[in-house]
Amino acid sequence: MLNGVLKSVQLVGSASRARLCSAPTELVGGISFKLSEEQQSLQELARKFTADEILPVAAQYDVSGEYPWPVIRKAHSLGLMNLSLPKWLGGLELGVFDECLATEEFSFGCSGIQTAILGNGLGASPLLMFGTKEQQKEYLGRLIDEPLMCAYAVTEPGAGSDVAGIKTTAVRKGDDWVINGQKMWITNGGVANWYFVLARSDPDPKTPAGKAFTGFVVDRDTPGVNPGRKEDNLGQRASDTRGITFEDVVVPAKNVLGTPGMGFKIAMGAFDKTRAPVGAGAVGIAKRALHEATQYAMQRKTMGVPIAQHQAVAFLLADMAIGLETARLAVWRAAYEADCGRRNTYYASVAKAFASDVANKSASDAVQVFGGNGYNKEYPVEKLMRDAKIFQIYEGTSQIQRLIISRELLAAAMSVKS
Amino acid sequence: KYIHIINKADMAASKGLKILVGCKRVIDYAVKVRVKPDRSGVVTEGVKHSMNPFDEIAVEEAVRMKEKKLAGEAVAISVGPPQSQETLRTALAMGIDRAIHVEIPLAQLEKLQPIHVSKLLAKVCESEKPDLVILGKQAIDDDCNQTGQMLAALLDWPQATFASKIEPSQDSKQLRVTREVDGGLETIDVSVPAVVTSDLRLNEPRYATLPNIMKAKKKPLAKMSPDQLGVDLQPRQEVISVEDPPVRKAGAKVESVEDLVGKLREKGLVK
Numbered sequence: 001m002l003n004g005v006l007k008s009v010q011l012v013g014s015a016s017r018a019r020l021c022s023a024p025t026e027l028v029g030g031i032s033f034k035l036s037e038e039q040q041s042l043q044e045l046a047r048k049f050t051a052d053e054i055l056p057v058a059a060q061y062d063v064s065g066e067y068p069w070p071v072i073r074k075a076h077s078l079g080l081m082n083l084s085l086p087k088w089l090g091g092l093e094l095g096v097f098d099e100c101l102a103t104e105e106f107s108f109g110c111s112g113i114q115t116a117i118l119g120n121g122l123g124a125s126p127l128l129m130f131g132t133k134e135q136q137k138e139y140l141g142r143l144i145d146e147p148l149m150c151a152y153a154v155t156e157p158g159a160g161s162d163v164a165g166i167k168t169t170a171v172r173k174g175d176d177w178v179i180n181g182q183k184m185w186i187t188n189g190g191v192a193n194w195y196f197v198l199a200r201s202d203p204d205p206k207t208p209a210g211k212a213f214t215g216f217v218v219d220r221d222t223p224g225v226n227p228g229r230k231e232d233n234l235g236q237r238a239s240d241t242r243g244i245t246f247e248d249v250v251v252p253a254k255n256v257l258g259t260p261g262m263g264f265k266i267a268m269g270a271f272d273k274t275r276a277p278v279g280a281g282a283v284g285i286a287k288r289a290l291h292e293a294t295q296y297a298m299q300r301k302t303m304g305v306p307i308a309q310h311q312a313v314a315f316l317l318a319d320m321a322i323g324l325e326t327a328r329l330a331v332w333r334a335a336y337e338a339d340c341g342r343r344n345t346y347y348a349s350v351a352k353a354f355a356s357d358v359a360n361k362s363a364s365d366a367v368q369v370f371g372g373n374g375y376n377k378e379y380p381v382e383k384l385m386r387d388a389k390i391f392q393i394y395e396g397t398s399q400i401q402r403l404i405i406s407r408e409l410l411a412a413a414m415s416v417k418s
Numbered sequence: 419k420y421i422h423i424i425n426k427a428d429m430a431a432s433k434g435l436k437i438l439v440g441c442k443r444v445i446d447y448a449v450k451v452r453v454k455p456d457r458s459g460v461v462t463e464g465v466k467h468s469m470n471p472f473d474e475i476a477v478e479e480a481v482r483m484k485e486k487k488l489a490g491e492a493v494a495i496s497v498g499p500p501q502s503q504e505t506l507r508t509a510l511a512m513g514i515d516r517a518i519h520v521e522i523p524l525a526q527l528e529k530l531q532p533i534h535v536s537k538l539l540a541k542v543c544e545s546e547k548p549d550l551v552i553l554g555k556q557a558i559d560d561d562c563n564q565t566g567q568m569l570a571a572l573l574d575w576p577q578a579t580f581a582s583k584i585e586p587s588q589d590s591k592q593l594r595v596t597r598e599v600d601g602g603l604e605t606i607d608v609s610v611p612a613v614v615t616s617d618l619r620l621n622e623p624r625y626a627t628l629p630n631i632m633k634a635k636k637k638p639l640a641k642m643s644p645d646q647l648g649v650d651l652q653p654r655q656e657v658i659s660v661e662d663p664p665v666r667k668a669g670a671k672v673e674s675v676e677d678l679v680g681k682l683r684e685k686g687l688v689k
Contacts, residue, residue, distance in 0.1 A: 037504075037635075041511070042628060045625065078627045079628030083628075092632060
């Protein structure tokens with residue numbers, strides 16, 4: 001119902017995505033939940049890769065915090081990275097839905113490693129949607145040729161949710177731009193080959209956000225780009241998060257994305273493609289939590305029986321299952337809307353907000369099922385709790401998501417004649 | 419009887435061997451198999467299936483031989499239900515050039531035996547004329563370890579079973595196969611055409627990369643029926659019942675050697 005009322009904005013470069021929603025494989029009255037053969041193959045490959053390459057090493061990367069290069073290289077060699085890059089660049093041009101399938105599988109193994117593998121999605125999104133062919137060939141082509149990483153540098157120490165409040169400046173100097181400022185919490189910050197950087201190009205504080213910012217593609221080796229130390233975080237410790245200082249960084253005009261002043265729209269546009277996959281990452285944690293808790297509950301005995309036979313425990317598992325099934329469907333709907341070429345903001349926010357809450361509750365409940373053992377590092381569930389928390393924070397906090405959802409639904413309600 | 423003569427010198431030449439690889443769709447090795455309540459067989463409905471692991475090794479070997487230019491064309495074949503197509507797509511994704519599916523109707527599937535499969539394969543060999551057939555040494559569902567040997571006998575071709583290594587012979591006119599046998603390793607030279615069955619240590623199968631999985635959809639997959647091949651699938655065995663292995667009984671601990679000998683005497687196992 002809201003669909004017909006919300007404005008449908010065609011996102012640049014997404015015309016080819018329409019093919020994905022016109023080929024369902026088990027249509028019952030117009031709806032299908034069945035994966036296509038290709039999607040099943042992708043899911044199987046991702047699942048096998050997770051079991052063989054991610055699960056055995058996840059705990060060790062969580063302790064050391066080292067960047068999982070061997071896993072990344074293997075994923076790259078199998079074609080499991082950069083799934084959405086266009087065919088003309090040598091990519092597979094898969095949709096957001098396919099990205100979600102792979103993300104959920106990797107996240108089941110380790111959401112930190114998953115963030116590393118699929119972190120390129122967020123950095124590449126602005127280029128995919130607003131880059132010129134030359135820019136795409138130069139920067140996205142690199143990602144296909146080698147296992148290189150990129151990063152999305154928008155957040156600052158003083159501005160996370162308040163993107164319009166960022167203070168990094170971009171000043172025109174002849175044909176070039178000079179960027180000065182400080183970014184923070186940038187995923188892949190220390191390992192990226194290039195960054196998407198958002199900076200304020202109009203110093204006048206009265207200029208509206210929609211015109212005051214510009215998006216740039218900045219090479220890592222540009223003089224003045226200084227990634228800070230790797231941050232020591234609670235969870236997703238295999239992922240590389242850093243502050244980055246930009247000191248008189250000179251960027252040529254050809255590295256401007258879109259046109260000067262368009263930056264805010266570009267930065268926000270990226271999220272419509274990446275929020276569903278982030279939700280899928282949360283679903284992966286929820287699935288792992290349920291799996292571990294179920295296995296444990298069947299083995300561990302109290303009062304003479306496996307604890308799974310105590311309803312209090314069984315009900316914890318049931319609630320995890322309820323969360324898992326519904327979160328996955330919400331993610332699928334958001335991905336489907338994006339692949340159909342529609343603006344999926346409302347669905348993407350619903351999916352991300354809900355899935356991140358489900359992941360946190362499921363992980364916490366999994367620790368509960370494990371009891372004292374769950375609190376201990378010898379067992380895999382405490383890591384799930386630590387990893388899950390960030391899903392309520394990055395890619396738009398749960399509070400911001402609720403802001404978006406309420407705005408969308410109120411805008412829809414107000415445009416209907418009562 | 420079918421006789422196929424090839425110029426042995428061709429093996430070392432640029433054309434390369436034509437390889438036919440057998441793939442069977444079986445219940446996945448990780449699944450806990452359950453016996454049907456009526457004891458007529460095991461539960462297969464809704465159960466995860468995949469390519470027989472020894473057949474994956476056979477496919478991998480064929481692809482490696484292509485990469486080493488020992489082989490020119492590799493064809494995969496599967497005898498099984500409609501879903502065997504998925505198994506063949508996996509083979510294609512690993513690097514096989516084209517596939518043949520001999521489709522067996524569901525009703526006859528449960529009664530299919532190695533003797534039938536080897537006859538079907540022999541018929542296909544008549545038209546395809548491969549230089550080398552590589553099969554998995556056995557399937558993990560029935561553990562028969564018969565199809566390769568039967569096929570070689572039907573074709574009157576040499577066989578090299580339980581292969582852990584396949585390479586050209588010293589003079590490049592034959593294949594030198596190292597076999598894993600009870601006593602250790604046996605190396606033999608076989609002339610082609612031949613049947614080889616793969617053992618565990620022959621190689622480690624590759625992942626199919628995602629781009630290759632997508633490309634596999636476009637590779638040719640031909641369908642055939644047992645009638646077209648003129649093979650009679652009349653069952654020659656009847657399965658009376660399928661049961662779980664007996665539950666392992668608990669053992670008993672003894673305190674000393676004297677106790678142990680005493681217990682063995684009690685059971686009449688020692689005089």
